[in-house]
């Protein structure tokens with residue numbers, strides 16, 4: 344793996360985020376360059392989701408700075424950040440349970456004006472997940488867990504952002520579909536989407552990513568190319584399930 | 587966590603003709619809502635009619651001159667029309683409570699005053715037209731449309747302002763805090779309006795210029811079989827206006843991008859924000875729509891009653907709130923059905939109790955019995971007619 348290239352699109356600088364008294368992120372810095380897939384790995388409760396939430400404006404850091412496309416976005420509302428071309432697919436699907444599959448997809452295209460474009464993106468989602476097409480009038484809340492995850496990914500595809508923050512996109516999916524999801528991630532990346540990926544499945548994540556950060560109780564303990572991380576003993580022990 | 591195990595095997599996509607029809611524009615936005623309203627009214631009137639006949643036969647006759655079951659038969663048509671129109675008014679107010687509850691999980695008790703302001707605005711519009719000398723000759727449909735639209739605009743705007751200055755700063759406060767603020771706001775709005783009207787009109791009860799609105803209030807009389815029926819034109823107006831607004835609201839909420847976003851925001855604000863929806867803007871829009879419906883109801887209510895005052899919102903507001911709870915708070919259809927239920931029960935009781943006036947059970951007892959029935963209904967279905975869960979409610 345060569346040194347990272349490309350322009351830095353996303354940069355976070357010495358972020359400290361709290362939930363009440365809980366100090367969830369303790370001075371984290373990382374950057375993502377144009378066209379990269381960067382992964383963030385770490386044990387449960389390490390602060391991976393909090394990092395993504397801080398970037399996308401769901402929570403505010405107490406100190407530190409988030410820069411996106413050269414603009415300081417610290418403290419901006421999440422819909423404003425979204426409009427700048429960032430899409431965050433949070434952990435746990437977050438399907439709108441009372442909206443139909445179709446309406447959930449339409450919500451993904453909230454900022455897309457041309458109906459032709461919306462239609463095109465929908466067709467792409469249906470190609471990837473034929474199951475969704477059969478269920479367009481079904482309420483999101485009545486889908487099975489795996490179907491909801493497909494819908495969540497489908498809805499993210501409707502956004503078609505410049506940078507995609509994915510929080511455990513393979514959670515709860517059958518192995519075949521995990522492959523599909525990772526294929527989609529690679530495909531999106533080839534088409535120019537920069538991706539910041541949080542995954543429990545560290546092995547797969549390091550396979551698709553070019554670089555990675557290891558997060559431990561709110562601090563970044565390691566950062567290296569994906570290849571080096573995958574070969575790192577402590578990483579193998581802690582995250583790749585090698586005893 | 588749900589178990590994995592969803593494997594996509596390509597299957598032919600088949601959508602039945604019935605399903606296709608049920609997704610059609612005509613079905614979703616015309617046939618279904620109207621059919622639902624009609625069926626519900628039909629069902630409710632059948633149940634209530636059977637109930638009053640039964641009670642009439644069971645109760646001892648109030649006096650020897652009236653045979654109550656016969657008297658009921660003569661008045662039934664009027665009761666139904668009356669009940670449906672007042673029910674629609676309650677429904678329009680109830681929708682405001684339920685929509686706001688949907689997005690914020692909070693009861694906007696000041697909504698009764700938004701309704702009242704609609705009533706006052708409707709009165710002011712009528713008076714200004716009267717003072718300009720054009721009220722008597724004005725096309726009634728035009729005049730009502732103008733009056734209702736003005737009331738909607740002002741009440742809707744007021745609701746948005748109330749949200750902005752009084753509720754939004756308290757979004758993260760404990761639940762009881764905005765609730766208390768809402769109650770306080772009610773008092774403030776009542777007194778501000780009362781003071782303003784005392785100063786400008788020097789009256790507490792603001793009476794409509796009866797002579798020039800006779801066309802709206804003089805009953806239309808006709809007969810069904812041998813029974814004379816009299817219908818106030820305002821009832822007809824209320825029913826028409828309500829149906830137009832309910833159909834429009836249903837279309838807006840279920841058929842447009844903005845309505846879809848309101849529903850999304852009411853289900854998951856964070857996720858809506860992440861998809862680019864400006865949540866605060868959508869909440870303001872919800873307040874505007876709820877307020878506008880309340881304002882329209884207020885204007886029609888005032889025209890129907892023939893007088894308005896700063897406290898006119900209290901009782902209808904309370905009943906509409908109960909209608910929203912009865913229907914399952916947060917559920918739009920529920921609010922509509924809850925409103926119709928209360929309106930019909932009230933109208934039947936009004937007429938029925940009148941027969942027993944001589945034994946001390948006149949229609950001043952109506953509200954007592956209305957609330958009694960409601961308490962009973964909620965005892966059996968605490969989450970309301972269409973409600974799902976009872977937890978996390980006020």
Ligand SMILES: Nc1ncnc2c1ncn2[C@@H]1O[C@H](COP(=O)(O)OP(=O)(O)OP(=O)(O)O)[C@@H](O)[C@H]1O
Nearest residue numbers: 362365367385386387388389390391392393394434
């Ligand atoms: N809303 C919250 N309120 C209080 N504490 C929270 C909240 N959300 C997260 N935390 C705490 O912050 C820390 C980091 O949580 P976070 O969700 O970011 O972990 P994570 O790395 O995504 O874990 P997982 O792999 O289990 O998803 C944890 O200790 C967690 O308990």
Ligand SMILES: [Mg+2]
Nearest residue numbers: 391392393434
């Ligand atoms: Mg997480």
